[in-house]
Amino acid sequence: MLTEQQSTRATPSFDVVPGEGGREAIKLEKAEVVYGRGKRTTQALAPTQLRVEKGEFVALVGPSGCGKSTILKLVSNLLAPSSGHVHVGGREVGAKRVGVGMAFQNPTMLPWLSVRDNVMLPLKIVPPFRSRFRKARKGEFRDRADALLEKVGLKGFGDKQPWQLSGGMLQRASLCRALIHEPELLLLDEPFGALDQFTREELWGILQNLWLESKPTVLLVTHDLREAAFLGTRICVMSPRPGKIIDDQPVPMARPRTISMTYDQDFVRLTQQLRELITHSRPDVA
Numbered sequence: 001m002l003t004e005q006q007s008t009r010a011t012p013s014f015d016v017v018p019g020e021g022g023r024e025a026i027k028l029e030k031a032e033v034v035y036g037r038g039k040r041t042t043q044a045l046a047p048t049q050l051r052v053e054k055g056e057f058v059a060l061v062g063p064s065g066c067g068k069s070t071i072l073k074l075v076s077n078l079l080a081p082s083s084g085h086v087h088v089g090g091r092e093v094g095a096k097r098v099g100v101g102m103a104f105q106n107p108t109m110l111p112w113l114s115v116r117d118n119v120m121l122p123l124k125i126v127p128p129f130r131s132r133f134r135k136a137r138k139g140e141f142r143d144r145a146d147a148l149l150e151k152v153g154l155k156g157f158g159d160k161q162p163w164q165l166s167g168g169m170l171q172r173a174s175l176c177r178a179l180i181h182e183p184e185l186l187l188l189d190e191p192f193g194a195l196d197q198f199t200r201e202e203l204w205g206i207l208q209n210l211w212l213e214s215k216p217t218v219l220l221v222t223h224d225l226r227e228a229a230f231l232g233t234r235i236c237v238m239s240p241r242p243g244k245i246i247d248d249q250p251v252p253m254a255r256p257r258t259i260s261m262t263y264d265q266d267f268v269r270l271t272q273q274l275r276e277l278i279t280h281s282r283p284d285v286a
């Protein structure tokens, strides 16, 4: 749902043109991850290089088990690299306060809270919102939550309980929860993986709009190559485990992108090329 590397966002900078000398948001420097100890070890990530500028939307794709989620764990400081370095916001991860929002395939909500209170949860936890929350600023935060819920098509659903919402509606609420504290960094791990195609495509559009509004830095893990190309400013392709980034390319399509654009020749060519890269990097496929 949310992690906070020490506390609040530093002064955000959303005015950076991706890839044009903006300030660094994420850097992996020969970051390697080996799970387990002794003889029972799994090298999940080979020494990996990655640099993401502030305001970029990077989609991470690759075969199952190649270490995509492991990269998100490194960046969110849930996991330390076995060797190498991970920098977030220009400093070693954890050394600087960076606001982070997260959403996963399973949008877990606290069942005893209303949808609105679930969305507002980060504001209760994350400084500086936490102290303002206590100082009777709840009304202001309620308005903020309701405005976000409206943007994702959930106007009027704030008072419902999570069990009264469909899977797609819960994922919309989960996006609101990830963004309510205006994080600098948004980490998304297959957020639409469990949804039907129509709902998924609708949510791509919603996420694109939310990103265009404030341009947080986004790292999206997905198996869906159309999703990667629709949303990403850049796509990084990983090799099979132990994974590392074997291809890194910008997505040149204009914004706002539409679903019909995903059937254009250039777009189809891009997704086919990604598919081939992933397929041919698999040792078990000829």
Ligand SMILES: Nc1ncnc2c1ncn2[C@@H]1O[C@H](COP(=O)(O)OP(=O)(O)OP(=O)(O)O)[C@@H](O)[C@H]1O
Pocket (backbone or CB within 6 Å): 035, 036, 042, 043, 044, 063, 064, 065, 066, 067, 068, 069, 070, 071, 241
């Ligand atoms: N806590 C852990 N202990 C041991 N091995 C782990 C642990 N977490 C992940 N792994 C292994 O590390 C490898 C990479 O896992 P990771 O979840 O990062 O892959 P992924 O690319 O996100 O996979 P998928 O696309 O299937 O979700 C996998 O082989 C996985 O089994």
